[in-house]
Amino acid sequence: xxxxxxxxxxxxxxxxxxxxxxxxxxxxxxxxxxxxxxxxxxxxxxxxxxxxxxxxxxxxxxxxxxxxxxxxxxxxxxxxxxxxxxxxxxxxxxxxxxxxxxxxxxxxxxxxxxxxxxxxxxxxxxxxxxxxxxxxxxxxxxxxxxxxxxxxxxxxxxxxxxxxxxxxxxxxxxxxxxxxxxxxx
Amino acid sequence: xxxxxxxxxxxxxxxxxxxxxxxxxxxxxxxxxxxxxxxxxxxxxxxxxxxxxxxxxxxxxxxxxxxxxxxxxxxxxxxxxxxxxxxxxxxxxxxxxxxxxxxxxxxxxxxxxxxxxxxxxxxxxxxxxxxxxxxxxxxxxxxxxxxxxxxxxxxxxxxxxxxxxxxxxxxxxxxxxxxxxxxxxxxxx
Numbered sequence: 001x002x003x004x005x006x007x008x009x010x011x012x013x014x015x016x017x018x019x020x021x022x023x024x025x026x027x028x029x030x031x032x033x034x035x036x037x038x039x040x041x042x043x044x045x046x047x048x049x050x051x052x053x054x055x056x057x058x059x060x061x062x063x064x065x066x067x068x069x070x071x072x073x074x075x076x077x078x079x080x081x082x083x084x085x086x087x088x089x090x091x092x093x094x095x096x097x098x099x100x101x102x103x104x105x106x107x108x109x110x111x112x113x114x115x116x117x118x119x120x121x122x123x124x125x126x127x128x129x130x131x132x133x134x135x136x137x138x139x140x141x142x143x144x145x146x147x148x149x150x151x152x153x154x155x156x157x158x159x160x161x162x163x164x165x166x167x168x169x170x171x172x173x174x175x176x177x178x179x180x181x182x183x184x185x
Numbered sequence: 186x187x188x189x190x191x192x193x194x195x196x197x198x199x200x201x202x203x204x205x206x207x208x209x210x211x212x213x214x215x216x217x218x219x220x221x222x223x224x225x226x227x228x229x230x231x232x233x234x235x236x237x238x239x240x241x242x243x244x245x246x247x248x249x250x251x252x253x254x255x256x257x258x259x260x261x262x263x264x265x266x267x268x269x270x271x272x273x274x275x276x277x278x279x280x281x282x283x284x285x286x287x288x289x290x291x292x293x294x295x296x297x298x299x300x301x302x303x304x305x306x307x308x309x310x311x312x313x314x315x316x317x318x319x320x321x322x323x324x325x326x327x328x329x330x331x332x333x334x335x336x337x338x339x340x341x342x343x344x345x346x347x348x349x350x351x352x353x354x355x356x357x358x359x360x361x362x363x364x365x366x367x368x369x370x371x372x373x374x
Binding site for chain 2: 039042162
């Protein structure tokens with residue numbers, strides 16, 4: 001089974017024209033978020049996600065990234081919060097187990113800085129997002145370090161009484177640090 | 186604190202208006218903070234619960250600040266002396282109770298704040314002024330501090346009850362001015 005997977009994977013890599021997207025190094029990568037509750041910053045993170053990144057600094061415009069987040073493995077910063085955030089008014093994990101990001105463009109701003117744009121889908125709602133990203137070599141890996149702000153209500157995160165942004169702010173800062181193997185060429 | 190002395194100086198038998206306002210302001214805040222604390226703990230997670238926790242913490246920060254102000258004020262404005270006929274054991278009791286009350290006015294908010302930090306929640310006064318965390322997130326420590334916070338409040342409850350009881354005893358049984366002077370009424374002699 002493992003062998004078959006290896007063969008399929010190598011076929012994928014060597015098929016001419018197929019885009020080689022490297023999965024990120026999960027142990028090092030992180031996706032976290034910061035909310036404000038009554039003015040108090042509370043941070044959380046997604047502990048399980050898959051991400052594929054293809055990046056060539058000489059042809060950055062062709063870069064691609066896709067991220068799948070498994071919403072059940074979230075840490076909302078407290079025991080109560082972690083239970084609450086999976087429920088229907090928030091992530092509704094039962095009906096929407098995954099969130100996704102698919103890039104559509106990468107704009108080179110120079111000096112290792114880029115602006116990535118793409119479609120973010122959370123709780124079945126898809127919105128355009130864009131984020132500044134800094135790309136640099138870290139060991140033998142590429143580090144993609146960036147973040148963006150979403151309005152949670154755009155994705156219906158926190159419905160009913162939780163839609164009150166006086167308690168939990170509408171703005172949520174999302175931060176990602178993705179490590180991907182650098183292409184050996 | 187007070188020197189039992191000549192009773193000739195009538196003006197020294199009263200509290201300053203500042204001291205009176207600080208006393209009753211603190212009383213109102215700790216009653217509100219105590220009631221909120223008792224009520225909010227068992228609520229299901231809701232926006233209301235988040236609000237009440239924040240209000241409770243803001244009350245605590247205010248009580249702490251007022252306690253600092255009161256001690257500073259007291260340093261320059263000595264409280265009026267005990268009535269001359271007050272027995273020495275009562276004076277000792279009153280001094281001890283007041284010292285304990287002050288200690289708790291400081292300790293309870295501080296332990297609450299430390300517990301909040303240990304739970305991973307910074308205290309942001311009025312939702313605007315962030316108070317730095319002294320402790321990092323630590324679940325066991327948070328639960329311990331929460332327990333200490335609660336037990337100190339039970340102690341506060343008992344001492345406040347004794348404080349009120351003593352004031353009423355002075356007013357109705359001893360018929361002295363202890364209660365009247367904290368309400369801002371003159372002596373009754």
